[in-house]
Amino acid sequence: MKRKINVEVNGEAHEREVEPRTLLVHFLREELGLTGTNVGCETSLCGACTVWLDGLAVKSCTQLAVQADGLSVTTIEGLSGNGRMHPLQEAFWEEHGLQCGYCTPGMVMAGAKLLEADPDPEEADIRAALKGNLCRCTGYHNIVRAVRRAAEGGS
Amino acid sequence: MDKVKEFKVVNKSVDKIDSMQLALGKPSFVADLVPEDALIIKMLGSPHSHARITSIDTSAAEAMPGVHCVLCHENSPRHLHLTAGQGYPEPSPYDTAVFDYKVRHVGDRVAAVAAETAEIAEAALEKIEVEYEVLEPVLSIEEALRDGSPVIHDEPDVSHPLPVPFQPEKNIVSEVGMKEGDLDHEMETADYTFDHFYETPYAQHVPIETHVSFAYLDAADRVVIVTSTQVPFHCRRIVAQALGMDVKKFRVIKPRIGGGFGSKQEMLLEDVCALMALRTRRCCFWQLTREENFRYGRTRHPINFRLRTAMTAEGVLTGIGMEAVCNTGAYGGHGLPVVGCCGSKVLPLYRWKHIDFDAKVVYTNLPVGGAYRGFGATQAYFALESQLDEMGHAIGMDPVEMRLKNHIQEGEGSPVFAALGEGKAGVEMTIGSCGLSECIKLGAEEIGWGRRTLPEEKTGRYRRGLGLATLMQGSSIPEIDMGAASIKMNEDGSFNLLFGATDLGTGADTVLAQIAAEELGTTVDMMLVYACDTDLTPFDVGAYASSTTYLSGEAVRKAAAKVKAQILGVAAEMMNKPIDELTVRDANVVAADGSEVTFSAVAVYSLYERNQFQIMDVASHITHKSPPPFSAHYVDVVVDTFTGKVKVEKYVAAIDCGTAINPKLAEGQTEGAVMNGVSYAICEEYLFDSKGRMTNANMQDYHIHSLRDKPKIKTILVPSYEDTGPFGAKSVSEISINGAAPAIGNAIFNATGARLRRFPFTPERVWRAIREQSTVPSPSPEAVLSI
Numbered sequence: 001m002k003r004k005i006n007v008e009v010n011g012e013a014h015e016r017e018v019e020p021r022t023l024l025v026h027f028l029r030e031e032l033g034l035t036g037t038n039v040g041c042e043t044s045l046c047g048a049c050t051v052w053l054d055g056l057a058v059k060s061c062t063q064l065a066v067q068a069d070g071l072s073v074t075t076i077e078g079l080s081g082n083g084r085m086h087p088l089q090e091a092f093w094e095e096h097g098l099q100c101g102y103c104t105p106g107m108v109m110a111g112a113k114l115l116e117a118d119p120d121p122e123e124a125d126i127r128a129a130l131k132g133n134l135c136r137c138t139g140y141h142n143i144v145r146a147v148r149r150a151a152e153g154g155s
Numbered sequence: 156m157d158k159v160k161e162f163k164v165v166n167k168s169v170d171k172i173d174s175m176q177l178a179l180g181k182p183s184f185v186a187d188l189v190p191e192d193a194l195i196i197k198m199l200g201s202p203h204s205h206a207r208i209t210s211i212d213t214s215a216a217e218a219m220p221g222v223h224c225v226l227c228h229e230n231s232p233r234h235l236h237l238t239a240g241q242g243y244p245e246p247s248p249y250d251t252a253v254f255d256y257k258v259r260h261v262g263d264r265v266a267a268v269a270a271e272t273a274e275i276a277e278a279a280l281e282k283i284e285v286e287y288e289v290l291e292p293v294l295s296i297e298e299a300l301r302d303g304s305p306v307i308h309d310e311p312d313v314s315h316p317l318p319v320p321f322q323p324e325k326n327i328v329s330e331v332g333m334k335e336g337d338l339d340h341e342m343e344t345a346d347y348t349f350d351h352f353y354e355t356p357y358a359q360h361v362p363i364e365t366h367v368s369f370a371y372l373d374a375a376d377r378v379v380i381v382t383s384t385q386v387p388f389h390c391r392r393i394v395a396q397a398l399g400m401d402v403k404k405f406r407v408i409k410p411r412i413g414g415g416f417g418s419k420q421e422m423l424l425e426d427v428c429a430l431m432a433l434r435t436r437r438c439c440f441w442q443l444t445r446e447e448n449f450r451y452g453r454t455r456h457p458i459n460f461r462l463r464t465a466m467t468a469e470g471v472l473t474g475i476g477m478e479a480v481c482n483t484g485a486y487g488g489h490g491l492p493v494v495g496c497c498g499s500k501v502l503p504l505y506r507w508k509h510i511d512f513d514a515k516v517v518y519t520n521l522p523v524g525g526a527y528r529g530f531g532a533t534q535a536y537f538a539l540e541s542q543l544d545e546m547g548h549a550i551g552m553d554p555v556e557m558r559l560k561n562h563i564q565e566g567e568g569s570p571v572f573a574a575l576g577e578g579k580a581g582v583e584m585t586i587g588s589c590g591l592s593e594c595i596k597l598g599a600e601e602i603g604w605g606r607r608t609l610p611e612e613k614t615g616r617y618r619r620g621l622g623l624a625t626l627m628q629g630s631s632i633p634e635i636d637m638g639a640a641s642i643k644m645n646e647d648g649s650f651n652l653l654f655g656a657t658d659l660g661t662g663a664d665t666v667l668a669q670i671a672a673e674e675l676g677t678t679v680d681m682m683l684v685y686a687c688d689t690d691l692t693p694f695d696v697g698a699y700a701s702s703t704t705y706l707s708g709e710a711v712r713k714a715a716a717k718v719k720a721q722i723l724g725v726a727a728e729m730m731n732k733p734i735d736e737l738t739v740r741d742a743n744v745v746a747a748d749g750s751e752v753t754f755s756a757v758a759v760y761s762l763y764e765r766n767q768f769q770i771m772d773v774a775s776h777i778t779h780k781s782p783p784p785f786s787a788h789y790v791d792v793v794v795d796t797f798t799g800k801v802k803v804e805k806y807v808a809a810i811d812c813g814t815a816i817n818p819k820l821a822e823g824q825t826e827g828a829v830m831n832g833v834s835y836a837i838c839e840e841y842l843f844d845s846k847g848r849m850t851n852a853n854m855q856d857y858h859i860h861s862l863r864d865k866p867k868i869k870t871i872l873v874p875s876y877e878d879t880g881p882f883g884a885k886s887v888s889e890i891s892i893n894g895a896a897p898a899i900g901n902a903i904f905n906a907t908g909a910r911l912r913r914f915p916f917t918p919e920r921v922w923r924a925i926r927e928q929s930t931v932p933s934p935s936p937e938a939v940l941s942i
Contacts, residue, residue, distance in 0.1 A: 100177075100363070136859065141823075
């Protein structure tokens with residue numbers, strides 16, 4: 001039995017009928033065509049699917065779309081706008097914070113949320129904030145540098 | 156080629172050309188590109204390690220609304236093939252059917268459904284009735300080799316395309332070996348000899364993107380396969396072979412790859428996607444779940460070693476005997492090349508006079524081994540570098556000195572190079588560039604090797620240890636692998652650069668664009684890179700064997716040189732000057748007298764003005780040697796002797812990769828490989844129950860290191876110049892995964908006096924080794940309670 005939900009995604013209101021079992025990530029990717037949010041493990045462990053739900057960084061592979069009813073969602077596509085990249089996206093590019101780029105949208109969403117709460121995080125804060133986002137390519141070295149660069153550029 | 160070491164584009168850290176689209180989350184990966192109306196494929200995996208399918212009834216599944224196709228062994232073509240993407244004919248057996256009447260490991264293909272939705276496909280899988288005759292499984296190397304052991308590949312049509320000792324009736328996939336000098340005599344007469352066993356675990360690449368593919372029929376009824384593959388051309392050939400169709404029927408397109416590390420050097424989903432598309436005439440999409448990726452995806456081959464060595468009282472290494480038995484799991488895959496690399500990429504590092512190498516690959520009913528960064532060298536370096544540490548310790552020689560004294564040097568060769576190839580003899584080679592001594596010295600300085608103390612000098616619960624491992628790898632497979640590239644000029648002076656090489660996140664597209672831009676005298680932003688599409692791009696064997704920079708890079712450089720010659724020819728006509736007075740600089744053709752024309756003007760002239768033609772060329776490259784990169788890895792660890800927990804605090808990797816075409820990307824390759832190696836050494840391991848079923852097939856229980864676990868990593872690029880590589884380059888991608896296990900094992904010994912010859916170094920394993928081997932006192936009960 002489908003249920004009607006109203007979700008604001010990247011500032012745009014969407015009214016859709018979804019199956020109650022539909023996961024938020026599938027709603028975003030398949031229903032709205034926002035494919036920037038990736039699926040890596042289906043179990044909240046890798047963080048590739050991280051989005052903001054009502055202002056909190058959450059893993060959208062273990063949230064139901066119906067849980068987003070009446071709330072706002074921001075995805076990687078919503079982070080940049082008006083021809084401007086988020087400083088952290090720019091920093092990932094400049095610091096070589098990504099290789100294959102599959103974990104990047106989730107990493108950026110988690111990192112940008114950290115910077116919102118703490119504009120000048122220490123390395124220990126970055127480690128703590130991003131420990132739920134796995135990357136197999138970079139060794140994390142330049143991911144930490146990218147977050148630091150975004151912090152320095154923003155302050 | 157001029158030995159120009161002052162470069163304009165090469166050896167510069169230009170930004171990775173695809174980073175922007177990836178940071179913005181633009182549609183880039185296979186799953187982002189699937190048409191909305193695609194059917195979803197789900198696979199029924201075997202619940203048994205070893206069983207014969209006695210009956211299979213798919214009628215109830217087929218009758219379900221929304222189900223379009225059910226495939227199993229009864230309705231699929233049977234042309235035994237190999238899923239591993241390798242040069243052709245392959246050094247590995249044809250032992251795999253699209254679907255078989257026998258299953259050989261838990262998770263092996265039984266049937267697959269294509270349906271309107273994932274839910275319908277999953278429900279349909281449950282309606283497939285399968286009866287199995289469960290057979291006794293073979294769950295270890297020892298069981299595989301036991302007389303009278305069950306035969307895993309007893310199908311009459313199994314075969315091997317090369318004349319190698321393939322004995323499926325004995326569960327032996329292959330054997331390879333070599334002899335030099337007289338090791339047995341040396342072991343009897345040498346001042347010091349050593350003889351130990353080492354084991355390496357089942358582990359996986361765990362790319363964050365699981366295997367994913369889709370296929371559809373184009374308007375001409377050809378099958379287009381869009382897939383996350385490191386080997387598009389091999390994939391096309393293998394799919395054609397597996398389905399018994401012509402290569403021309405298939406087109407393989409590789410978009411961005413969400414991580415590979417060797418796992419995607421395999422045709423794993425594409426045959427089923429193609430067959431489903433042919434049967435349903437719909438686009439069919441298949442992505443493995445994480446659990447399936449663990450069970451059905453490929454792994455690092457576990458290898459058991461017996462390593463014997465001999466040396467003089469002065470620490471001169473004289474003899475080595477390596478016996479390696481490699482478990483390839485249920486299918487032959489990359490078994491023989493992997494175990495061959497245990498010898499070819501490892502033994503030549505030191506100047507042994509007496510060498511025995513004896514390796515075997517066996518089938519078991521466990522997950523299938525594949526290509527994994529390091530490719531056999533990773534496993535063998537654990538044995539060799541651990542034993543070298545023991546040898547130095549026995550005579551009181553510093554591990555640094557031990558290696559400086561014995562490692563191979565520029566101008567030297569090794570009998571191993573000529574003896575060991577891929578399913579045949581190798582290629583003789585002398586080392587053209589070797590910066591290993593400098594790597595060893597700079598690394599020692601960076602880690603603070605001078606403060607290293609011996610195990611017996613340490614006290615307290617937490618004990619610090621320093622460890623070292625030195626390494627080499629190769630760059631491409633000589634006389635076998637080929638890469639090609641084409642370059643076409645456009646009227647604004649930009650160039651379409653097309654090649655078959657596959658960037659799996661490494662930055663290869665950027666590196667190849669830099670090489671082309673350097674040769675052409677232009678900038679990276681004028682190179683429009685497209686790769687890979689088997690209909691459009693020239694052939695390349697793909698991303699493996701550390702070959703893309705060295706092999707495909709030289710193809711790109713040659714193509715650029717040919718295009719440059721055409722540009723100069725047109726400019727000579729335009730400027731009315733002899734061609735040998737012209738050179739390229741900053742996207743201009745410049746004459747000796749200082750007059751110049753822009754690339755854009757040359758292109759416009761050639762396309763529209765006079766004697767029109769397309770400035771364009773293609774070049775191919777094969778290599779005649781496989782020059783090794785070299786590296787020294789140092790670790791600084793702290794061992795909690797109460798709990799056995801090992802914390803890697805600092806990791807130094809000093810690497811000679813020739814000219815680093817893009818230093819930042821080369822460092823990135825090193826840091827990523829190091830971190831993967833540390834994770835493998837500390838915690839990664841497949842665990843199995845008594846029936847051969849993996850019990851930790853998820854990312855919670857099979858943990859890979861997160862940012863929380865990251866040590867401080869310092870990469871030092873040590874320049875050398877390899878004359879045979881593009882602008883002096885060698886490879887960088889694989890070597891740095893090889894160091895962590897031996898270096899950390901050596902550091903644990905340095906910290907505690909306990910020698911571990913098996914990893915991962917889990918707290919339990921380390922704790923037991925400390926209790927059993929060393930004089931570190933056990934904690935008092937009060938101390939334990941206070942933890």
